[in-house]
Amino acid sequence: MDIPRQHTIRERHHRILDPFTDEKLAVLGRALRLTPGTTVLDLACGTGEMLATWARDHGTVGIGVDMSSVFVGRANERAAALGVEVTFVNDDAGDYVAPEPVDVAACLGASWIGDGVVGTLSLLERSLRPGGLALLGEPFWREDPPDETAVIGSGAPSRHLFRSLPGLVAQLREAGWDLVEMVLADEDSWDRYVAAQWLSTREWLDANPSDELWAEMRAELDTAPLTYVTYQRRYLGWGVFALMKRP
Numbered sequence: 001m002d003i004p005r006q007h008t009i010r011e012r013h014h015r016i017l018d019p020f021t022d023e024k025l026a027v028l029g030r031a032l033r034l035t036p037g038t039t040v041l042d043l044a045c046g047t048g049e050m051l052a053t054w055a056r057d058h059g060t061v062g063i064g065v066d067m068s069s070v071f072v073g074r075a076n077e078r079a080a081a082l083g084v085e086v087t088f089v090n091d092d093a094g095d096y097v098a099p100e101p102v103d104v105a106a107c108l109g110a111s112w113i114g115d116g117v118v119g120t121l122s123l124l125e126r127s128l129r130p131g132g133l134a135l136l137g138e139p140f141w142r143e144d145p146p147d148e149t150a151v152i153g154s155g156a157p158s159r160h161l162f163r164s165l166p167g168l169v170a171q172l173r174e175a176g177w178d179l180v181e182m183v184l185a186d187e188d189s190w191d192r193y194v195a196a197q198w199l200s201t202r203e204w205l206d207a208n209p210s211d212e213l214w215a216e217m218r219a220e221l222d223t224a225p226l227t228y229v230t231y232q233r234r235y236l237g238w239g240v241f242a243l244m245k246r247p
């Protein structure tokens with residue numbers, strides 16, 4: 001099971017595949033007051049950095065599911081390097097339910113797996129024990145994009161797919177969840193996610209001149225930095241929202 005190879009080219013040196021840094025991931029783990037033995041499910045876990053570092057730092061026990069065999073391979077390597085036990089499954093997470101109810105169920109940066117915010121929360125809820133925590137990593141508009149060029153440049157599939165931060169928080173409340181914590185990305189942490197892709201892309205281009213994706217990746221690097229600083233860095237926010245179902 002796999003995803004387009006362009007992702008694994010751009011992000012092959014990334015451990016976190018979202019606009020968080022190591023520090024922000026650690027802040028989130030501390031904010032949630034995780035204790036040893038806390039069970040965590042991470043749907044679309046990427047390279048498993050959250051599960052691996054939280055297992056190291058808090059003694060959590062985890063399962064991660066991701067569609068990319070490359071990312072799951074790297075997740076297993078990372079868990080082994082940190083000496084932690086995390087189970088990674090290479091599969092579509094769109095209807096994955098944990099074998100036993102978990103304390104924390106997460107989906108960071110992939111809410112399309114449940115067809116949007118509300119559907120993804122319902123998917124997470126199917127694996128959560130009563131009173132458990134759902135973690136949703138989701139974009140929002142920091143500023144209203146002035147036109148369609150700004151929407152496309154921000155990387156959003158459409159203007160209406162994302163809301164403002166108050167709009168997103170209201171949506172979470174209307175869906176029946178209490179927002180109990182949040183950690184937000186900032187421009188510097190966005191740079192660690194996006195700008196870090198450019199060097200990986202350039203090094204890959206230099207090393208793979210006859211690859212069938214070479215022209216496409218070359219064209220991407222020609223425009224990606226300017227598009228990012230003009231639109232995405234300004235207009236798009238991102239955060240992880242910790243939620244508990246309202247009784």
Ligand SMILES: C[S@@+](CC[C@H](N)C(=O)[O-])C[C@H]1O[C@@H](n2cnc3c(N)ncnc32)[C@H](O)[C@@H]1O
Nearest residue numbers: 016017018044045046066067068092093108109
């Ligand atoms: C933006 S990355 C986020 C990864 C990780 N949650 C993180 O924050 O570092 C999106 C991830 O979703 C995975 N993915 C996309 N569609 C998926 C699906 N249907 N089921 C499981 N994983 C999926 C990709 O392979 C990728 O690892």
